Amino acid sequence: MLPGGIRAFEEVTAARAERHGARRVRSLYRVSVVPGETDLRRLLIGMRPELNPGRYVFTTVAGGVPSGVTPVVTVSEPEGLTLVLRQEDAEAAGLVYDYVAGWVVLRVHSALDAVGLTATVAQELAGAGMSCNVVAGFHHDHLFVPYDAKDRAMELLEALARRCAAGVA
Structure with a gap:
């Protein structure tokens, strides 16, 4: 102290x-x-991607969050309330989904007005043919990537950070 x-x-x-x-x-x-950090190079070098355990799904509901469901993300849209939650929780609640994702957290504390981090990360993953659904939290960015490609996403993000640190990217 x-x-x-x-x-x-x-x-x-x-x-x-x-x-x-x-x-x-x-x-x-x-x-x-x-x-949070705003310098793109520092953000990329320090992103320290971390894979959360489990399978996550996106679903939508007409009303509020169903009883007994604890989403990790909610987004209110005119068409309904989008929920991102553990696959087993969605199944237990009888919720329909079709996209199963791995959840990667970029551990760098990125500023909400930082420019280029999510664009660079999404471009890196897109170059490998991988979708990336990004949610910004107050401290960190959260990436939802296809579950079967989660390990490859981690490899690509770690390689991107190493290239930036070496001044190659």
């Missing part, structure tokens, strides 16, 4: 966030708002 404890940490964090354009928001919770 820094000298001065949590108060000093909060002040340093707030000052750093303000220098990078982040706004201070009063909250009941202590949340560190450290701005």
Whole structure:
């Protein structure tokens, strides 16, 4: 811990966030708002892809999230509520799906206004004939790739990071 404890940490964090354009928001919770990375080369070198275990599916429902279902992603569209959830949870709830995916998290803390990370990653995977459904979280980008190609996706992303680190890409 820094000298001065949590108060000093909060002040340093707030000052750093303000220098990078982040706004201070009063909250009941202590949340560190450290701005994400925007430099594309640093984002690619530091993406550290991580494969979550399991099979994930996309489905849509007319109302809210069905009882007993815990999606990892929801998207509200005029046509319905899209849910991304574990395949076994979708089957247990009787939900229909046709796309089974592996879930890769890019562990780099990317800024929401960073330019080029998801485009570069998607282009790399597209070059191998692989689809990539991207969801941006506050801290990380999440890629849903065809389940049968998940290991190949990891290889391609790790190779891309190595090429960027070597100054080749």
